[in-house]
Amino acid sequence: MSRTWELLANREPFRSYRTLFNVWRVDLVSPVSGVSGDPTADVSRDTPLAASYWCDGLQRLLCADIEQVKHYAGFAPDADQVAVLANSGMYGGAGYTEEEVATFAGGHPLAAEILPHELGHSIGDLADEYDYYAFPDDGSRYRGPEPAEANISKKNADQLLHPRKKWWYWLGADTPDGGVIDAYEGGYYTQFGIYRPSQNSLMKALRREFNVVSREKMIQSFYATVRPIDAAVPSGAAVAPGGTLAIEVLAVPPGCAAPSTGRDT
């Protein structure tokens, strides 16, 4: 886990905002080794977090009993995000957007790479940008409503620009995962009728960077969780007319200003 955190802490945007994070580790002793669904769907193991592959019929989707996860996470003080490391070498993970929980296979060589992607889901409420695993009835064309996630849209670049939706203000900008921000068709498990901001970001493939759209959303989520003001004088009292309010803000490295808010999304 410490190796995974080291890699995570060196990956943007975690790297620049590392001072916002306090990391605690809770060790659990399981009566049996391994987790359910490894190596095949019929394998069942009675483990404290009930971690299991083949969630929703997908081999690599690694679910856990969220109630138990929260129970054990309670041994650490005030957890905002929980990363569940499963004792398995089989590739897999999951990000629970509603529950602030991410899972990953601790024994897989790509374990440290899986976690930032899953945290993209659990912290940033980001969508998957890959175009496979379409749910059978949907075929290869997306036919659902406009997704809520910041990094996926039914709109092409023109439709994003007029009337200014989702990542319209990033269109044409360089992005750390390569190329420029545009509306690239494919994502959200389907090939057509849905667009992603960049060609190949971490929400599409491992060993990649988040694109700027996702990076911005992650940073906004950090600030939604962390109180960025350490101290204020006067504290807890109204400032009299003509008076002075002094605030001490949480230190982040130079150049990492709080993102602006109130943009049209």
Ligand SMILES: [Zn+2]
């Ligand atoms: Zn994903």
